[in-house]
Amino acid sequence: MHSAIVLGGGVGKRFNSKVPKIMHILGEKPIIYHLWHTLQTVEGIEEVIMVTSPQIAELLPDRANVVIQDEPLGTAHAAFLGASVAKNDNVIIVNADIPLVRKETFSTMVESSYSRLMAVTRFPFESDFGRVRFVDGLLRQIVEVSDLRGLREKEIPFVNTGVYKARKEDIVNGFPLLGKSNAKNEYYITDLFNLLAEDKGVHVLLFEDWSQFLGINTRQDLARVSRVYRQRLLERVMQEATIVDPESTYVGENVKVGRDTIILPNTTLLGSTEIGEDCVIGPNVEIRDCVIGSKCEIKFSVLEEATLEDSVVVGPFARIRPGTYLKSSARIGNFVEIKKSVVGSRTKINHLSYVGDAEVGEDTNIGAGTITCNYDGYNKNPTIIGNRVFIGSDTILVAPVELEDDSFTAAGSVISEKVPKYALGIGRAMQVNKEGWVLKYRKKKEMNQ
Template identity: 35%
Template sequence: MYSCALILAAGQGKRIKSNLPKVLHKVCGKEMVNHVIDTMRMAKIQDVNVIIGKGAELVQEMTQEKKVSYSIQSEQLGTGHAIICAKEFLKDKDGVVAIFTGDAPLVKSETVESLIKKHITEGNSATLLTSIIDNPNGYGRIIRSGDSVEKIVEHKDCNVSELETKEINAGMYCFNIKSLVDALDKLSNNNAQGEYYLTDVIGILKNQQEKVGALVTEFEETLGVNSRVELAKAEEIMKERINNKHLENGVTIIDPRSTYIGIDVTIGQDTIIYPGNVIEGNTEIGTDCMLYPNSRISNSKIGDNVEIQSSVILDSKVGGNTTVGPFAYIRPESVIGEKVRIGDFVEIKKSTIGNNTKVSHLTYIGDAEVGESCNFGCGTVVVNYDGKNKHKTKIGNNSFIGCNTNLVSPVEVKDNTYIAAGSTITKEVPEGSLAIARAKQTNIEGWVNKKALKK
């Protein structure tokens, strides 16, 4: 059966106290609304419509890669009004629509699939997601007759018997599209707030003798984020889920409480992660790696058997059996080969480093192509910027770069060359050559005494 999804993302979220639309606040490195979109896709729902209002342009910008469609709710007049604003999306569709909120990032794809399956199997017109909690104070209660849902009663409207009910409405639903569209025409805003409520659709369907069911799930999954406190709680829950997934897949995380791993990160078996590591974005880490404390790795691909110590790696690739750090900085668009040594206080910027090359300490390499089996002495600088433009340096295989060398770009150093320490290289170094580019040393004897500088 055809299925689609509506995601409610039109509110600003006053309680979160931010100029950023609430649904764009991140949980484990990803915007909450994008968590929900990804969940729908994992639940095999491809046709997703996001209902936007406050900060609409920004929400569109941050979700455009997800290939969703949009409906506009220019005024926030309740959850029912939000769905009315999406009627054009639902027009002429036949099947089921899942309705979820963009500020509830913890719901699992398995739960969405189970909700739709139950809805179809039981032949319901609507199926609600619910939870059972010990203290339901403030939540709308689910009143059942056997397996069938009879009504949703807001806390303030509950009688004594209904207050004893511990099953609550999660605000997430599955509807037959045609039943929902017909019911929307009957929604009223005749209430104290003057708003249209999606919960009233349930009453409309029941009055028409249509079947309404419910699926109970863990309360944790249904948590919505309305404040920074709740945002921190969602972060804590998802962080634990992510870390546990990696632990179960054979990764050693020495202290999960002080290790941050983004939701889209993949990590190979037998990798060991020490405390203080931050691993973000679409990072892939291979098998048998060792991540010593306090590194940040973002949107990067790390090969097998790599050792990283207290370093930053951004939007780059690091080959297998390579060591990085301590205190190295690998900037975006860098490609580090296999069996490479990137040592302490080394910065690599938009450069490729060939296999077996060693850049052991206190060196800057920017906009360069470096061959295999090269060796960089301490204090080498690739001078890639002339004040207006960046220029490229090429260094061939098996080159030896002496300490305190300046390679003034654009320049090429051919294969099998040596550069003497302290040289400033501005011209091509031919293959097999030794390049020396420094002033001749002159000793002036007796100069200190003549100048009366001797202490």
């Protein structure tokens, strides 16, 4: 078995931020969380040790195995601290600022018969990664980019990815032999592996997929890594679903999208959202932590922590808030907001309405401008609307209130008491027409001119 050590104690000065570099968000979680989660899924890795500064340690979850590096003395010092507490004789070491390293890469390192190993790659562009010299698969020298002296060294094509494998004793016993003979006056893990290369031999493993080793030192780097990360997630979804414009679409890593669903431009799917088959989502939609059935249509809307059964239509310009459950074939139209409510099958709420803390039955029609007044200043109160109810436009429902099955309300009513089955609820002043009033009014005004 192996222990994994994540080196996350660096300051990250080039980020120019009060937030530690590796705590900035990539996708939907901090940079350092990506490696932490990936390493926990690798067979053969028993524990993941996070070596971080005191500031970062306070931001990590309680369940994380954290070792604090009080002073930023470099990557070799961080590896030494992690190896000193590791349970296993074999350790995988990785820099925290390369969050996209694949599970398969770690598995290859773990399964290798070599005890001392480092991963290298070739970038198709100039980078600030250290260069690697090796012969016949054995490391000869790693040179940090800050210590490159001439053009010849800068032209070395192979770069150090920041992923290593060693014996625990190599790190614990080798660290005291290091010096700070480098531009940053720190203990480099590269110096430690140079020492191991001379003493015991270190094998080099070349990975052609360079994108997984992109590092983050600046906000520009974060943007580049984000693009690669987003593309990975989109390609996974596009195994079964269609994404019309990947450049304007974001899909989170825990999102599931069913077969033959079409995602239109400017759509963002976040959290643990699950979308069924044959849906059309977008354009201009944001969905977070929702469960959506098959054959649904959603456009120009925002949905959060809601459940939609099959064949539900939402939008344009609707807001579906947490706790909402829309049953099959419900229709939610433009400028409608629904919060913590159940809406029955085939019910229509097509225009300009607010429904909160309500239970709405089947085959009900809620007219334009209907409002549930659910908050009395102290408590949220329920509104119960039965099956086959017709609510006239501009109705105000003062909760707690109930409208029984097959009841109607007149347009413009304020309803504060139960409306019985088959009854028409009217809660407005009676209209009075004053004949000739306009002529008298005009005459009075003209006399005063």
